[in-house]
Amino acid sequence: MAAGKAALEQLLEPGFYENLERKTKNFVDQIQNYCDSKGYKVSIPYIGSIFWIAFSRERIMQSDQIDPKSMEKFKILHHTLLQKGVYLGPSGYEVGFVSAAHSEADLAEAAEKMCEAMDVVFE
Numbered sequence: 001m002a003a004g005k006a007a008l009e010q011l012l013e014p015g016f017y018e019n020l021e022r023k024t025k026n027f028v029d030q031i032q033n034y035c036d037s038k039g040y041k042v043s044i045p046y047i048g049s050i051f052w053i054a055f056s057r058e059r060i061m062q063s064d065q066i067d068p069k070s071m072e073k074f075k076i077l078h079h080t081l082l083q084k085g086v087y088l089g090p091s092g093y094e095v096g097f098v099s100a101a102h103s104e105a106d107l108a109e110a111a112e113k114m115c116e117a118m119d120v121v122f123e
Contacts, residue, residue, distance in 0.1 A: 024048065024051060030111035035118055041057055053088075055067070077117050
């Protein structure tokens with residue numbers, strides 16, 4: 001119960017969710033801007049602290065709109081990121097999360113490694 005109470009106290013602090021969304025936006029924007037500058041066919045939708053990597057410029061609203069062939073790109077991304085010390089869920093159908101525990105420095109490092117991994121995906 002003490003852990004639950006401590007978590008709730010943190011979640012109820014003013015600006016908690018706004019800060020989490022800002023960190024997510026900054027993280028996603030760094031990667032998206034890089035991919036855009038390289039002409040990579042990638043979009044990274046997000047809401048709140050949740051993000052998802054799509055190897056498409058189309059707006060995907062449900063899983064059956066995902067091109068199954070794009071999972072080959074995700075496999076390369078996932079493997080490359082593991083080698084760089086960044087863990088995403090093992091499926092391109094899963095979402096990622098930014099947490100309160102992620103510092104700005106953590107996210108900047110992860111974004112840099114994600115950009116490097118995108119170069120491997122699209123080489």
